[in-house]
Amino acid sequence: MTDRATPVPPDRRAELAAGLARVRARIADACAAAGRDHTEVTMIAVTKTYPASDVVALAGLGVPDMGENRDQEAAPKAAEVAAAGAHPRWHFIGQLQRNKCRSVVRYADVVHSVDSVRLAGALGVAAERGRDRPLEVLVQVSIDGDPARGGALPGSADPERGLDRVAEAVAAAGPLRLAGLMAVAPLGWEPERAFATLAGVAEGFRAAHPQAVALSAGMSGDLEAAIAYGATHVRVGSALLGMRPTLR
Numbered sequence: 001m002t003d004r005a006t007p008v009p010p011d012r013r014a015e016l017a018a019g020l021a022r023v024r025a026r027i028a029d030a031c032a033a034a035g036r037d038h039t040e041v042t043m044i045a046v047t048k049t050y051p052a053s054d055v056v057a058l059a060g061l062g063v064p065d066m067g068e069n070r071d072q073e074a075a076p077k078a079a080e081v082a083a084a085g086a087h088p089r090w091h092f093i094g095q096l097q098r099n100k101c102r103s104v105v106r107y108a109d110v111v112h113s114v115d116s117v118r119l120a121g122a123l124g125v126a127a128e129r130g131r132d133r134p135l136e137v138l139v140q141v142s143i144d145g146d147p148a149r150g151g152a153l154p155g156s157a158d159p160e161r162g163l164d165r166v167a168e169a170v171a172a173a174g175p176l177r178l179a180g181l182m183a184v185a186p187l188g189w190e191p192e193r194a195f196a197t198l199a200g201v202a203e204g205f206r207a208a209h210p211q212a213v214a215l216s217a218g219m220s221g222d223l224e225a226a227i228a229y230g231a232t233h234v235r236v237g238s239a240l241l242g243m244r245p246t247l248r
């Protein structure tokens with residue numbers, strides 16, 4: 001099919017293919033070291049700040065999962081990618097404001113970043129109105145328990161941010177499917193310590209929610225440690241696409 005709106009320059013395609021080969025090799029090595037099958041780990045290509053043509057190129061290289069962290073950027077990019085004839089699974093991985101839920105439910109297949117009861121409720125209402133199939137949700141969990149940063153709080157009875165309360169709110173929302181947990185290693189923590197802590201939280205979580213087996217953890221710099229501690233999804237941006245011009 002012709003693709004005038006979103007052409008992929010051949011040099012860029014080769015660059016992305018090389019990045020993809022490197023990241024896939026890292027994932028395969030990490031799985032082998034952990035005694036896991038590489039099919040247990042899904043790589044999400046984090047395409048924030050990169051153009052729709054990169055998404056189309058990655059889809060053409062056999063990457064089915066893409067991640068974005070800002071609705072303002074993701075919504076038009078998803079539309080452009082669809083118009084070019086590619087249909088990846090979109091993962092929304094960034095902090096989500098309640099007034100963006102209506103937009104996000106139209107293109108996202110998975111939301112990784114639900115960390116409050118109110119956000120779960122808003123997303124459920126938006127999904128009920130704005131889509132005709134369930135939306136997968138991961139609860140973002142705080143590894144260091146710092147309430148000033150993002151993430152639901154394990155072991156906390158806080159009615160708004162306690163992990164159990166947030167998970168119950170997701171499970172209670174008809175159009176949402178509680179699929180698992182997501183986390184980002186806190187700044188200044190050794191990845192091994194962060195992901196070992198997360199693995200403990202995930203184990204308790206799965207005992208209460210046996211179907212919620214997804215564990216989204218690990219980025220370009222720490223995906224090996226995340227895989228060693230049970231990640232089922234790694235979110236890889238710069239190692240695949242190159243350094244981003246701005247930090248977000």
Ligand SMILES: *Cc1c(COP(=O)(O)O)cnc(C)c1O
Pocket residue numbers: 046048069093094184218219220221235236237238239
């Ligand atoms: C940007 C981002 C990533 C990818 O980060 P890299 O270091 O570029 O791999 C992963 N997770 C989240 C939540 C992000 O915002």
